[in-house]
Amino acid sequence: MGSPGRLLTAAVRRLRLRVGIKPSTAMARYLSTCPPARAVIYDQHGPPDQVLRVADVAPPEIGDRDVCVRMLAAPINPSDLNRIEGVYPVRPPLPAAVAGYEGVGQVHALGPAVDSDYLSPGDWVIPSPPSFGTWQTYVVKPAAAWHRVRSDVPPQYAATVTVNPLTALRMLGDFVNLSPGDTLVQNGATSIVGQCIIQLAKLHGLHTINIIRDRPGWEEAKDKLKQLGADEVFTQSQLDSIKNVKSLLGALPEPALGLNCVGGNAASVIMKFLRQSGTMVTYGGMSKKPVTISTSSFIFKDLSLRGFWLQKWMNSDKAEESRTMIDYLLSLVHEGKLKYEMELTPFSDFRLALDKALGKHGSRPKQVLSF
Ligand SMILES: NC(=O)c1ccc[n+]([C@@H]2O[C@H](COP(=O)([O-])OP(=O)(O)OC[C@H]3O[C@@H](n4cnc5c(N)ncnc54)[C@H](OP(=O)(O)O)[C@@H]3O)[C@@H](O)[C@H]2O)c1
Incomplete structure (x- = not known):
């Protein structure tokens, strides 16, 4: 029998051959702006319950190669809180930083230069590698920054698949x-x-x-x-x-x-x-x-x-490999072989979800914002 590292690599390779996510045939919808978004914003670092505010933001423009995504779910991870506190080595520029780093959304509209075989309205996508600004109702990023994922798993799993499950997978094989x-x-x-x-x-x-x-x-x-x-x-x-x-x-x-x-x-x-x-x-x-x-x-x-630091690992030449591993992890979720406890909280109750994530209500499962 091979080592877990080799077995994992082989499983991921088999999946690459099997999944081949089919290009969507839905009509692409081209728009120049996203709808107005509501976002969790901070202008300075500090305790998250003091520096975060929920506000409306102007409808972001959709550039030629951009994709506007309506967010479905995004977790509150410990590292999100560390970024807001200012104690994480990589942080978004201030002021008006939008919090959040991973999540899942549904393609809402495409820039005119985006190939509709690559992404189409309705597809589920995650930012891959994860990137700043997922705690908002609409997000615009270049098409290449999004990875299409299967939509037959609960959204909270697609929203959380990168930061934690991928870290677990890597640490089992890398050391x-x-x-x-x-x-x-x-x-x-x-x-x-x-x-x-x-x-x-x-x-x-x-x-x-x-x-x-x-x-x-x-x-x-x-x-x-x-x-x-x-x-x-x-x-x-x-x-x-x-x-x-x-x-x-x-x-x-x-x-x-x-x-x-x-x-x-x-x-x-x-x-x-x-x-x-x-x-x-x-x-x-x-x-x-x-x-x-x-x-x-x-x-x-x-x-x-x-x-081990996943962000460093993903910033190396592992972008493509990490997407294949994400597909593998979501296939395990789909097969019922990978599950974990989460609590979905509506975005309108953001303050409650934040307090729970900060431990103010005792030990609680992972908080996932539902948009
Ligand atoms: N280096 C990387 O690339 C990387 C990637 C992913 C995650 N991480 C880190 O991995 C850790 C787990 O992340 P996660 O999102 O999986 O966690 P999570 O699901 O949000 O759960 C938090 C965990 O921390 C425990 N905990 C909370 N406060 C604690 C304290 N004061 N003393 C001891 N344990 C405490 C909780 O225990 P209870 O169940 O008892 O509340 C729970 O097990 C975090 O430190 C995160 O930053 C690092």
Whole structure:
């Protein structure tokens, strides 16, 4: 059997041959302006609940090679909040920046130079690679910036397929050559990335050890992750009280790969689980606490600490490859092999969705704005 990295690549290749999304035969509709849009805007960086405002914006012009898209759904991701706060390395220019980075919409109108075989009114499209300004009712971008996706999945999956599921797919293949039967350990397992890791790992015969934080409802969260295919799920406090975490592995092999999106103690416990010469990949910092490693873990275990940033990966020469992977991930959604918890909130209730995403209502599933 091949490694998960090779298996994933082969699956994506097969899909490329199979999908061949057919050119739409619908009549293209050429317009010079989009309808007026309502958008979530910020003029300065700061706490999102203080600096964001919802406002009408002038109808954007549709250039010759542009496409006007009516947005259907867009998530509120942690990195969207970091961009608004001004703590993310790449941010849109101010003032009057429109928030949001990924989402799905329906083609509303085309510029006159856009080939209607490439895109037609009614097609579902996502910005690919993701780009600024998805939290608004209409978006205009050049045709080449849009990727047509299948429309037979719930819109919230098309809206969220890039940032988190693609990160999960890449991290499984890019760092350690895992074979079916191997184990990986991750924290933040209730996140969308975490839920995708569990299911993609299971699809390729890998075992997962999952760490979640202590919070009301953790038992229910644990059951849900088990239903997705998690082998083991522990709360942070369960692990803090155990001297030798490896005694919890049972028959599972020691993990070669650890995935960290939390930092602090939740990262330290991943390193305790890792086998000799294992690798921990950090891709998020939800606790806002630093990653610290003991001297002995470096000297006696020879651990490797790496980092992953999807935006950097997509800015390389991977644009076409990433679209094929997105099609693959949406085919898994369509087949019922990839699912994750989300809560759709109407755009008119933006403030409520934002407060939930900021954790003001306790732990909530991913907030997805529905336009
Ligand atoms: N590097 C990259 O390219 C890349 C790409 C995608 C995502 N990410 C990062 O991956 C992480 C997960 O993103 P997502 O969209 O999948 O997350 P999400 O679905 O929005 O879920 C948020 C996760 O963070 C946990 N969490 C929230 N506050 C926390 C805290 N103070 N301490 C510990 N855990 C906390 C939540 O746990 P509960 O369930 O207990 O509330 C939940 O598991 C984020 O840090 C995001 O920035 C990075």
